[in-house]
Amino acid sequence: MSEHLEKVATLTGHTDRVWGCDWRHDGCVLATCSADKTVRLWNIDSSGKAGPVRAPCAAVLNSDTHDRTIRTVQFSLDGSTIAAASFDGRTSLWRREEQDLDAAPDEAAGWRCMTKLEGHENEVKCAVWSPSGESIATCGRDKTVWLYERVEGEGQGGKEPSWECAAILTGHTQDVKCVRWHPEGEFLLSASYDDTIKMWGKVTDDWGLLHTLRGHTSTVWGIAFNHDGSHFASCSDDRTVRIWTRLPPRRPPAAAPQQQTLPDGKGKLPPWYLSGVFRSAVTSSSHTEQLDQYLQQQQQQQPSEQEPQEQQEQANGVLGEEERVEMDVSGWRCSCTLQGYHGRTIYCVDWSKQGDDCIATACGDNALRVFKKASPDATEWTLSCMQPDAHGTDVNTVMWRPHREEDGSLLLATGGDDGMVHLWRYVPAADAGTAAAATE
Amino acid sequence: NEASSGQGSADDGHRATTVGSVSGDSSTAPYDDFDDEEVFELLRHLNDPEHPHTLEQLRVVQMDHIKVDNDEQHISVQFTPTIPHCSQAMLIGLMLRVKLLRCVPDRFKVDVSIFPGSHNTEDAINKQLNDKERVAAALENPALLSVINKGTAHTDQWESVLAHF
Incomplete structure (x- = not known):
């Protein structure tokens, strides 16, 4: 059977537009967030085989934490804490209190908002954990990117850590839609309504702007790195997806040191x-x-x-x-532009984490699309699968499940304006699928 | 037929009332077509934020600048601000968008834009009006929402639809 997409579950509960979703690292829990001001957690119980997937709602996080839309949600790398970014200008951090298990069962199943990160003037549009878990980056309509760093609770061991603003990164001329860490925490990318992608990193001791990547001709809505951070994809209101590739480091002209070695003699210093x-x-x-x-x-x-x-x-x-x-110190170049596939704004892009180069897009034309490389070494990408009416409305978010299923397929979650969350099974082409399954 | 499809969207458009018809299988549940006239009917009575006139009277909204494509399920509305530097153009655009959002079935994609050449900053306004995240955020602003609700209140005047009988 050729590569295809099939719907394996529909998760109903949100009462308004679903904006974002995220998988816990083990793929057993999916978090979704919505204009209904809640975060929902769903237990995902897949048999690893073809057929439907059970996905009961495990918790609803809201209480009175946010009184406006929750735009994005993300698990910390260890799955212990959830960061939820809201249009009310704050990012809430949620943690599950084990001792609460004895308490009367409630809808939130022991999840409590421990901290709120404040600072943005208005809507926060995205909040993401650094790979180390020690920092959180947020961005918003006030054109800034904020970096918060964890500081251990003052003198109260075992208490919740507090968070401090470590940097406010300014440079975008319009609201910032999305922010993403390089998988090794090396730098940060932000995407904006000003049509650019900016790269931020440490300039000596302080954070600053490293690069501005241009190419999109309208709002850049989303960014996704591949598994090792050597590539990333960006999606835009200009109806294209761009693939950016890190070039090998280039020698600066003339005065560049030629044969210098590192002082410790371990090798050349590029x-x-x-x-x-x-x-x-x-x-x-x-x-x-x-x-x-x-x-x-x-x-x-x-x-x-x-x-x-x-x-x-x-x-x-x-x-x-x-x-x-x-x-061009870090040498990122647009190596491919996926053009002519999408009918409207592309709101989200996600790159599979298995290293097998699949990109999924969530589009305002209601479709879910999966792209793959034409061949492992190619720079060209082709449309692998398309689900025309993935939702009855715009699709706002798409996220690959972190692990491959036993049968070699991959699961995806999507959320749309219709308030629905769907799970999809992407079955790669037969040869590729079995080969990949065999190598695991 | 026209009157009945009109009533479906008459109750000041709680989204829930239209969602049900969307989830059905399109092959077994054919939709009633929408036409330019119906969309015009939805918009003509909107009140200008600054003048005691409707958008139709000010020729901000014109029948000729509304396009409905039932096959593509697409509605395009172009509006003409009264003057090229009209400071209320954004608000008018937002009102049009909200009214359509509330009255038109979800299956339609709606684009609201300024009639080409009729405003100094039309590109910037068009971009903002069609950024649904910014529109959604604006509608969560109580002050702005109340202005929009005022502009869209009592704008369903179905007598004129019934007059087609």
């Missing part, structure tokens, strides 16, 4: 290592010290070489925006 974002990726402090020594040497040794000023600026990690773009 020129792009000088940029702030990569330096920040170095976690070992001794390593950083060595690097700083090296940079000082660089400055002393080559004060009168060509373009000394640029050298200096690189070394300091301080660059004007134009120079940054010119240097």
Whole structure:
């Protein structure tokens, strides 16, 4: 049987537009959020075989936490905490209290709002956990991206950690729709109504703008990294999906050091290592010290070489925006544009986490689409499957289940303006599916 | 037929009343077609936020600038602000959008935009009017919602539909 999509469950309960969804890391719980101001959790019990999937609602999180739409929801990496971003300007963090199990059963099943992250002037549109779980990034209509960092509770061991604003990133000229961490926490991407994608990272000690990626001709609604962070996809109101690829680091012109080795002798120091974002990726402090020594040497040794000023600026990690773009330090390029497939705005894109390069899109034309690479090494992508009326209305969100089913298929969740959440089974082409299943 | 389909959307459009008809299988439950005239009827009596006139009287809404495509389930409404720098253009657009949202079945995709060339900042306004997230957020603003409700109140004047008999 050729590749296809089949509906395996319909989750009803939300009473208004479903905006977002997220799977817990083990794929056993799906969280959804809605304009009805609630988050719902669903236990997903799939047999791993073909056929319907049981998905009872396990909890409804609302109480009076938010009095406006909840736009996105995301589990922390360990599944213990849920972050919910609301149009009321706050992001709530929910945790399940085990001791509450003895308490009278309630709809929220022991989930309680522990903290609210405040700061945005108005609607928060997205909130995401950093891979380490130590930071949360949020974005909103006030054109900013906020970074919150976890600080352990003051003197009260075992208490809830508190969160502090670590940075407010400004640069977008319009509201920011979506924010995503690189899978290794290296940097942050944000997508905006100003048609751009911005890349943020540490410039020396402080967070700052690294890059502005242009290409879309209207609002960018969503971003999704692939499993290893070497690619990402973006989707837009311009009805295209763009695939961005990280190029191998490029040597800056002229004064670039040629045969330098790292001070610890472990290898060559590539020129792009000088940029702030990569330096920040170095976690070992001794390593950083060595690097700083090296940079000082660089400055002393080559004060009168060509373009000394640029050298200096690189070394300091301080660059004007134009120079940054010119240097293309992280070398992201749009490698493919999926055009002509979507009939209206594309609200969400998700990249499967299995490393098998499947991209799903949620579109305002009611359809769910799955794209795959033309061949494993190709840069071209092709439409694999399309479900024309996935919802009776716009589809707002789509998310791959983190794990492959036993039979090699993949599950997907979608949510739409009709208030419904559907689960779909994507069965890849027979050969690819069995091959993938066999290798697991 | 016209009157009965009209009544389906007459009760000031709680979405729930139209949702039921959408979930049915389209092959077994044929829909009544909508036409330009019906959509015009929904919009003509909207009140201008600044003038004691309706949008029809001010020629902000015109029959010729409404297109209904039943096959594609698409409705396009272009409106003409009274002056090219009309500061209320966004609000008028929002009122049109809300009225349609409340009265037209979910299966229709609705685009509201400014009639080309009739406003200084038409691109910016069009973009915002068709960003459903911004529209949704605006409608959660009680002050704005009350202005819109005022503009759309008592705008279903079915006598004129019944006059077609």
